[in-house]
Amino acid sequence: MARPRLTDVTRLFFRVGVTVFGGGDPTIAILQREFYRRNWLSPEKFAIAFGLARLTPGTNVLAFCAAAGWYILGLGGALAAVLAITIPASALVVWLTSAYDLTTHYRLAQSIANALLAAAVGTMIGAALLLVRTQCKPGRWLRPVTISVGAFLLAIVAKLTPLQVIGVAALVGFFWPES
Amino acid sequence: MNVIVLYLLLVKATLTSFSGLASLPMVRNDFVLHRGVLTDRQLNTAVAAGRIGPGPLGIYVVSVGYLVDGVPGAFAGWLAMITPAFLIIPMLRFLGARAEQRRARAVARAVLFAGAGLMASAAVPLARDAITNPLSLTIFASSFLLIASARVDSLWVMLGAALIGVIAFQF
Numbered sequence: 001m002a003r004p005r006l007t008d009v010t011r012l013f014f015r016v017g018v019t020v021f022g023g024g025d026p027t028i029a030i031l032q033r034e035f036y037r038r039n040w041l042s043p044e045k046f047a048i049a050f051g052l053a054r055l056t057p058g059t060n061v062l063a064f065c066a067a068a069g070w071y072i073l074g075l076g077g078a079l080a081a082v083l084a085i086t087i088p089a090s091a092l093v094v095w096l097t098s099a100y101d102l103t104t105h106y107r108l109a110q111s112i113a114n115a116l117l118a119a120a121v122g123t124m125i126g127a128a129l130l131l132v133r134t135q136c137k138p139g140r141w142l143r144p145v146t147i148s149v150g151a152f153l154l155a156i157v158a159k160l161t162p163l164q165v166i167g168v169a170a171l172v173g174f175f176w177p178e179s
Numbered sequence: 180m181n182v183i184v185l186y187l188l189l190v191k192a193t194l195t196s197f198s199g200l201a202s203l204p205m206v207r208n209d210f211v212l213h214r215g216v217l218t219d220r221q222l223n224t225a226v227a228a229g230r231i232g233p234g235p236l237g238i239y240v241v242s243v244g245y246l247v248d249g250v251p252g253a254f255a256g257w258l259a260m261i262t263p264a265f266l267i268i269p270m271l272r273f274l275g276a277r278a279e280q281r282r283a284r285a286v287a288r289a290v291l292f293a294g295a296g297l298m299a300s301a302a303v304p305l306a307r308d309a310i311t312n313p314l315s316l317t318i319f320a321s322s323f324l325l326i327a328s329a330r331v332d333s334l335w336v337m338l339g340a341a342l343i344g345v346i347a348f349q350f
Contacts, residue, residue, distance in 0.1 A: 017234060019334035024235040025298035026326075030333055044284050050294060051287035052270050058193045058263025059237030066264045067271055078268060082261050089234030090241045090257045094250070096228040097242040108348045113231060115344030118315040119336055121306045122322025128298040129327045135291060144292045151296025162297050166290055173289025177282065 002039045009073055010080045012038075013065060017085035018092070021120040024061025027085075029127030031068065032134060043135060045071050054166045062086065140178070147172060180216050182251045189240050189259030206243060221246050235260075314347055 012034055020027045028050065035041040041049075049067035056063035062082055069081030128148075136144050147169055154160045154168060188209045196202035203226070210217040225246060229239030237260055244256025277283055310316050318340050325331040 015334075019233060019332070019337065021233050021333070021337055023230075023301070024237075025294065025301065026333070027235065028294075029298075029326075044287075047284065047287040047291045048271075048274070049267075051290035052267055052274070054290055054294060056263065056267045056270065057196065058266075059235045059260060061235045062237070062261055062264035063267040067267045070268050070271060075268070078265065082264055086234065086238070086257060086261055089232060089238055090253065090260075092232045093228050093234065093238050093241050094245050094253045096232050097224060097245050100224050100228050100231075108345070111348040112341050112344035114309070114311075114315060115318055115340040115347065116231070116337060117305070117309040118318040119322040119340030121302050121309045122319040122324075123326050123333055123336060124302040124305070125299055126323040126326030128295040128302075129323075131295040131298070132292060133327075135288060143289075147289050147292035148296040148299075151293035152300050153296075155297055155300035156303060165293055165297055169289045169293030170286050173286035174282065176289070177285045178288065 001042060004038065004040060004072065006073060006076055006080055009040075009069060009077050010084045013069070013081045013084035014088060018088045021116060021123065023124070024059060024064075025131075026120075026123045026127040027061050028064055029131045031065075032131060035068065036134065040072050041068060047135070051170075054162075143176060143178065180214070180247055180252075182248055182255050185244060185248055185252055186255040186259050189244060189256055190262050193237065193240060193259050194263050202237065202240065206240065210243065210247065216247050217243065314343070318343060 012031075016027060016030055016034070020030050032046055035046060036043075046068070049064055049071060053060045053064035053067060062085070065081040065085050066078040069077035069079070071077075073080070132144050132148050150172075151165050151169055154165045155162070160168070189206070192202035192205040192209070195205060203222075207219075207222055211219055211222055222243070225239045225242035228242045229236055232238070240260050241253050241256040244252035244254070244259070246252070248255070274283070306319070310319050322336050322340065325336050326333060
């Protein structure tokens with residue numbers, strides 16, 4: 001694995017923090033693509049960071065960033081990752097809070113917000129597909145697809161909470177080892 | 180409200196939830212119902228501001244802090260949002276070499292695949308709000324294809340969508 005400089009790690013998390021919309025999951029999927037492209041994190045460590053982040057209290061994506069940063073550059077990497085991904089987005093959310101009434105009063109702002117929302121949904125579903133596709137090994141798609149589709153159905157049809165779905169997936173992962 | 184109390188209340192909410200908006204009931208209970216320092220309308224504004232902008236959905240706590248106590252409150256909200264994230268480091272240290280075992284890797288990857296399914300399921304209610312006409316459907320489908328193909332950076336997808344929003348307003 002390549003060992004980047006702290007400024008490179010900070011720059012990547014900063015850029016992703018201000019440009020990825022739709023919540024934590026698309027952020028993780030985009031980070032995955034960037035990590036693999038730069039050879040910063042192995043698929044195994046990515047999966048561990050992702051899995052543990054789901055079991056950490058608070059906002060999952062921030063725990064994931066802390067774990068990824070820690071794997072890449074230790075404690076400094078974890079701090080840089082979490083600060084870089086949250087500070088600009090937090091400044092933006094403060095501005096949006098004070099300007100929120102604009103989106104309800106101005107049609108141009110509404111039109112842009114609607115377009116961004118539609119794109120954010122497309123990004124979320126595209127990122128979900130990307131997440132599975134990049135982790136699939138050639139010819140071994142049955143386990144990933146079954147677990148992903150199963151989790152989707154458990155959440156939508158059976159109305160299980162995310163934590164319950166993760167628990168079921170962990171059990172399936174334990175008793176259905178990878179070939 | 181004292182900024183330390185504000186931080187403690189928000190961190191209590193973030194530490195006892197396991198996803199971005201899961202802390203919302205506790206925040207509403209503490210700030211709207213119990214202490215009356217926030218109205219439901221303000222809480223909705225905080226959630227909406229968090230959803231419009233980039234970053235995790237849990238970022239709404241920064242907005243809550245800002246509405247309660249201005250910029251110091253926003254700082255308290257930000258700190259409450261990031262505090263639980265660092266709990267993962269002792270977990271990683273504890274797991275250490277165990278995390279590299281084949282069975283542990285299989286469990287981690289299963290959780291990752293389930294996360295992808297959960298991500299798609301979280302998009303369903305949002306899609307009901309977002310896809311309301313042929314234009315929004317086109318933006319949705321184009322964004323999906325561009326991201327899924329891994330060919331285009333999400334920055335360009337969002338900028339393109341914003342531009343389409345401006346053009347659509349002209350007509």
